[in-house]
Structure formats: C-alpha cells, structure tokens
Amino acid sequence: MAAVNRKWSFVVAANRLPVRRVWEGDTARWVPSPGGLVSALRPVMSGNPDAVWAGWTGVPGPGAEPFEVDGFQCHPVSVSQGELQLFYEGFSNATLWPLFHDALVPPEYHRTWWDAYRTVNQRYAATVADLAAPSATVWIHDYHLLLVPGLLRTARPDLRIGFFLHIPFPARELYIRLPWRAAIIDGLLGADLIGLQTQLGADNFRRAAARVTGAKIIGKTIHHEGRATRVDAIPIGIDTGRIARLAADPAVQARATEIRHTLGSPGTVLLGVDRLDYTKGIDARLRAFKELLSEGRLSAEDCIMVQIAEPSRSQVTGYAEVRNSVEQLVGDVNGNFGVMGRPVVHYLHQSQPIEELVAMYQMADVMLVTPLRDGMNLVAKEYVASRADNTGVLVLSEFTGAAQELKTAELINPHDIEGLKTAMEAAVHRSDDEAGVAMKAMRRVVRTNTAQRWAEGFLTRLEACR
Numbered sequence: 001m002a003a004v005n006r007k008w009s010f011v012v013a014a015n016r017l018p019v020r021r022v023w024e025g026d027t028a029r030w031v032p033s034p035g036g037l038v039s040a041l042r043p044v045m046s047g048n049p050d051a052v053w054a055g056w057t058g059v060p061g062p063g064a065e066p067f068e069v070d071g072f073q074c075h076p077v078s079v080s081q082g083e084l085q086l087f088y089e090g091f092s093n094a095t096l097w098p099l100f101h102d103a104l105v106p107p108e109y110h111r112t113w114w115d116a117y118r119t120v121n122q123r124y125a126a127t128v129a130d131l132a133a134p135s136a137t138v139w140i141h142d143y144h145l146l147l148v149p150g151l152l153r154t155a156r157p158d159l160r161i162g163f164f165l166h167i168p169f170p171a172r173e174l175y176i177r178l179p180w181r182a183a184i185i186d187g188l189l190g191a192d193l194i195g196l197q198t199q200l201g202a203d204n205f206r207r208a209a210a211r212v213t214g215a216k217i218i219g220k221t222i223h224h225e226g227r228a229t230r231v232d233a234i235p236i237g238i239d240t241g242r243i244a245r246l247a248a249d250p251a252v253q254a255r256a257t258e259i260r261h262t263l264g265s266p267g268t269v270l271l272g273v274d275r276l277d278y279t280k281g282i283d284a285r286l287r288a289f290k291e292l293l294s295e296g297r298l299s300a301e302d303c304i305m306v307q308i309a310e311p312s313r314s315q316v317t318g319y320a321e322v323r324n325s326v327e328q329l330v331g332d333v334n335g336n337f338g339v340m341g342r343p344v345v346h347y348l349h350q351s352q353p354i355e356e357l358v359a360m361y362q363m364a365d366v367m368l369v370t371p372l373r374d375g376m377n378l379v380a381k382e383y384v385a386s387r388a389d390n391t392g393v394l395v396l397s398e399f400t401g402a403a404q405e406l407k408t409a410e411l412i413n414p415h416d417i418e419g420l421k422t423a424m425e426a427a428v429h430r431s432d433d434e435a436g437v438a439m440k441a442m443r444r445v446v447r448t449n450t451a452q453r454w455a456e457g458f459l460t461r462l463e464a465c466r
C-alpha cells in the first residue's frame, strides 16, 4: 500500500494510471495495463520504493486511496463525470486530439471544455506538487496534461520536470488556430525537457513556441522568460523482449497455426490491428482491398483480411462515424466477395490480449498499418518483433512516427488509394528473399530502440538539463 502523505523522488503523471480494472463475477481487481508506456516505465518504477504514478483510474468519481499493483505505486487523481465529458471527451479528445492529428475531423473549441481542462490540470499539478520530495524528478505524459509543467514550475521551482508528447505536434499553421495557444505553450515551457516522437514534431513545437510567445530558439533549446527548455525527438520503443518471448512460446505458435486454419488456410493473410479511431486509416485500407478484389488483382479465394478494431472513445465526435463507415465497408466486401462460411474480411470490434495479438502477428503475411497521422504506432513495431524468422511484409504509412525508423517497410501515402493498392498487391507477391532483407533491417531497429532504452534515454537527458 502506498503511504498517504509520503514524498517521492520520482513522480510520473499521466491521464491514466498504469492499471485497469478487471471483473471476475462481482469482484473487481486491478491488473497492470498492457500499454507501451507501462512496459517502458516498469524497469524504473516497478519495485522502486521512491517512485509513484499519479493518474486517473478510468472510473469517474471521487479519487480512491493510493494503492499498489505489481510493484507500481498508484496515486489516483479524481475526475468527475462532468469532467470526463468536458476535459477527457471534450478538450482532450475533441479539441487537442483532432487538431494535433492534422484536423482530420474539425477540432471543436468550447470555453467550457477549456475551463474543465484547466481545472483538471491544476488538480494534477497540485497532486504532483504534494507528492514530490525536494528536488524530485517528475515526468509528465501526453496531451491531457499540457498545462501541468508550467503550473508545477510555479508551485515547485526546485523540481526537475520532463514532459513527453506521445502524439504528433502539428504544423504551426494548424496549431495557431487554437484559441488557448499561448497558455498551452507557456504550460509546456515549464518543463526542462520536452520529448517528441519525431524531428518534425520537435521542429513544429519550436516554431510554434517562437511564433506564439516570441521565445528565442538556440539550437534545440527554447529560451523564454529566463528559463531554458530543451526540445528533442526521443522516439518511443516497445518491450521487444516480451514480444519476442511470446513469439517463441509454443502455445502462441500453436495458436497462430490454429487461427490460420480457422480462416480456411488461405494463401495470404493481411492483418490490421488498431484502436477504432479515424486517424488510423482503417477505411482506406478496406477500400483498397475491395478495389483490388474487384479488379481481380487479388483473389478472394487466396487472400483473407483480418481487422481487429479495439473499441475506443465511443462518445467522442468522429468515432461513431468511423465505426459505421468501417462496418459498412466490411459488409460490402463480404457481401460481394465472400462465400457461405468464408468471409473475406474477418472483423472483430473487440480488444485482444497480447498473447492473441502476437499469434495474429505470427500468422499474418502482410501487416497493414495505414494511419493518416500517428505519433508513433507501436503495432508496426510489435509485428516486426514477432517475426523471428524474418518473414512477413509491413505496409506502413509514411505519416506515422514509426516510418522514421522502419525505413525498409513498404512505405505508403494512405491518401493515395492507387499507391496503397499497388503497395498491398506488391506486398502479397513479395519474394521471401526481398521480404527477409527488409525485415532483418527493421528487426535491428526494434531490438535497439526498446521501450526501456527510451525511458532511460529520456531520463538521462533530463538529468543533464539543469
């Protein structure tokens, strides 16, 4: 049990705690979340007696008492039902998320959402200020908490503050539409180090900061009001070891064979695994697949597509629409090209445990990762980490952070449907030799830049900042 009132020398703050609730009958218990951030921080947090994680439990209402799960000390921050709508669904996911993803759906600007965003960020800052020991290191994560570094700097000038943005930072021309653009830049500039997924994101941020606040940029550092903030591209990795261990597990391998058999042992399986989000380009890939079948360039007897779409943010603008469009396309392809007992697209609107995902990665010949915009995309990296025999082709959108590292993937522009079709067709017919060379190079990348190295790298740079 994490003690109330104690002080910690390392504090992480993120919108979500590293745990989720699972129900067994009528009893609920906390288990560690599967996400990339949790694996990245496990080595520096789990079992560390000086580290605590502040965040939301995912359940609206008054905050629970601090607790411990799997070595993670968790300090819940409360978010009320009203704040869930205004702060989480509203400002975070219907203003910032679309704006930072190139306004793929129009961002909405509401003053009530902004007020709630400020209130929740103030609560986080006050919580962290209270938890942090003198001169502690604090690491704040993602777009839900953009104001926290600045608020915290004012309350606790002694702290060393790092911030990492997991999503893209948009072009300055887009960013400056935000009515609260200056407050957000000021909030971020409370940090000593800001990490972004790509060089482009880091450049965009520096340019926006200079335009909005008149800050001076010298090299990678922003100088503003007597403070310096270093801005670096520090791309996140995955827990490669864990994925590799699962891929080597005979039970997972047997499951891969079984899935393929269940699909009717087709010549080629194409796979998509995404949160059901309009940024992921799921509809574009289904449309491309449908046209390839109509034009006879791929055959429904030979090629099967599997699409896992994890339910996500169903109350937020744009999500119900993308679900409708994806499900219509699935119906359309199956109606036109399926035969009794054998659909061409197998679609699951369900989340899957990691063991099942790795089995799917292993049985898929072609992995389709086609977002219109994505900060990193860890699925692309997990697919690569699962392909120990160097087989398989990754079709990857150039608008993902992952494309900056996985340069030998089959890179595509998801807006260019003809280009996407050509790449998908080529991927299906790629020779093992060619695929092997590309996969080997990508596997070197995911072995080198792991989640753990990312966390260590960030913290080492943060140490060096002040």
Ligand code: G6P
Binding pocket: 015, 016, 142, 143, 166, 167, 312, 313
């Ligand atoms: C993205 C964000 C994360 C977020 C995740 C799931 O990866 O960068 O901060 O936790 O999506 O979204 P959710 O809204 O369910 O937390």
